[in-house]
Amino acid sequence: MSCFGKLFSKLFGFQPKPEFILHSITFKTPESESLSDGDLLWATIDFESRYDCRIWMFSQVKEDELPNGGYMPSDVLPAGRHTIERYFYLNDIDAEKYPNGLTVTGAILSAKSTNNDALYHEVHNINYVYKPFSSEELAQRQTADKDNLNIEFVSVRYDGHILSPNDSISIDSQITVRIQAECNENVRFSCVPLTDLSYGFDPISETVDGLLDLNFNMNEIGDISGFMIKAYNRYDIAIESLQIDFPLKVENWHDDGQDAPITFEPDNLYYANMADENDNLIPVDEHSTIAHNTDLSSYMYLNHQAKHGVIVWIYDMLGSEIGECIFKSSLLSYDECQEDDNPCFIINWEDVDFSENPVREISGFYFQLTNVAGDVLAEQTVEHALTIRQNEE
Incomplete structure (x- = not known):
């Protein structure tokens, strides 16, 4: 995932907490060896956490130096002790500005819980030199994959709801910027909001059939003025950018719909394309065997009081454990759910990974209703x- 020094202060400004213990961090490359532009600098990290958490490691250079670079995306790791590997790198180093290379003076290690609380943030002193490519080779890298590149902005939305300029959004909701792009297979994209507020965003991604949804979420209330979309080539060098002026107001909708009457009752389960x-x-009888790509219709009685709308989530159950999310609805507005409506949701297991086991034994379903900010308003478990x-055809 490419991500740049100017963004780090927005994402990680934290102090360590006792819930997290770093046992050791060991760098695999000797400091006496020079690194080339784009080389990955790996470290082995031994830690334990009282909470499920994410771990990042990124570079620190001198205050007046802001090179391009990136670091390894973090998975969610369960509470406990782990030994993991993480990397960062510098690239697109200006040979004229840094003829003798660029020195990394620190490795910043940060950990955050899944609810965004800071668990650890420390700088570990190191001394690695990244050597630039020659001006000629760097120029070639900076122009790679630029031919016929075109980016067009399509829309901004959350949970299927299309936004207009000057609309409001909630903190902790997922905001999606859709783009249409003409490019070759090596080009990937990122999108961040234009704001002084703190936020989180997805790793850079590649288009599918020319379309791409880029996601981020805001962590503070206030204003954003728009979005910056960037395209990166095969060397993770930014080769194009598109600034979208799209003012939005960030509000706190966490109380929306809470402590209000709700009807949230799953009905029966049917085959979607059979009669x-x-x-x-x-109806789908219990203990039936079905293919993973079979569409099922799940009906529900729903009435809510969330002024900004709700989202329905459906997970399968593995015994007493919640399994995979097999459905997420678009926004269900306040107006369309004032009667005891009976909406139908189409579910299947097409997005579930069957590579390790072609058979999935489920005990039933877990239904969850959330507001736009992600607060759980209601939940139900159904045994089925x-x-x-896996359908191998």
Whole structure:
């Protein structure tokens, strides 16, 4: 994931907490060896945390030096002790400005819990020199993959709701910027909001059939003026950018719909594309075996009081454990849910990984209702044992 020094202060300005213990951090490359532009600098990190958390490691250079570079995306690691490896790198180093190379003076290690609380943030002193490429080779790298590159802004939305300039959004909601791009297969994209507020954003991603959704979320209330979309080539060098002026107001909708009457009752489960001779839906019997790409219709009685709307999430259950998310609804507005409506949601297991086991035994389903800010307003567990088999055709 490419991510630049100017963004680090927005994402990680934290002090260590006792819930996190760093046992050791060991760098694998000897400091006597020079690194080339783009080389990965790996470290082995031994730590333990009382909470599920994410770990990042990124570079520190002199205050007046802001090179391009990136670091390794972090998975969520369960509470406990772990030994993991992480890297960062510098690239696109200006040979004329830094003819003798650029020195990394520190490795910044940060840990955050899954609810965004800072667990650890420390600088570990190191001394590595990144050597630039020649001006000629760097120029070639800076122009790679630029031919016929074109980026067009399409829309901004959250949970399927299209936004207009000067609309409001909530902190902790996922904001999606959609782009249409013409590019070759090596080009990837990122998008960040233009603001002084703190935020989080997705790793850089590649288009599918020319379309790409880029996501971020805001951590503070206030204003954003728009978005900056950047395209990166095969060397993780930014080769194009597109600034979108799109003012939005960030508000706190965490109380929306809480402590208010709610109807949230799952109904029956049917085959989505099957009917009997009387055109009646055919129910899915318990203990049935179905293919992972079979569409099922899940009905629900729903009434809520969240003024900004709600989202329905459906997970399968593995025994008493919540398994994979197999459905997330678009925004269900306040107005369309004032009667005891009976919406239908189409679910299947097409996005579940069956590579390790072609058979998935589920005990039922976990239904969750959240507001836009992600607060759980209601939840239900339904027992309905099924066997899901990967369809290999």
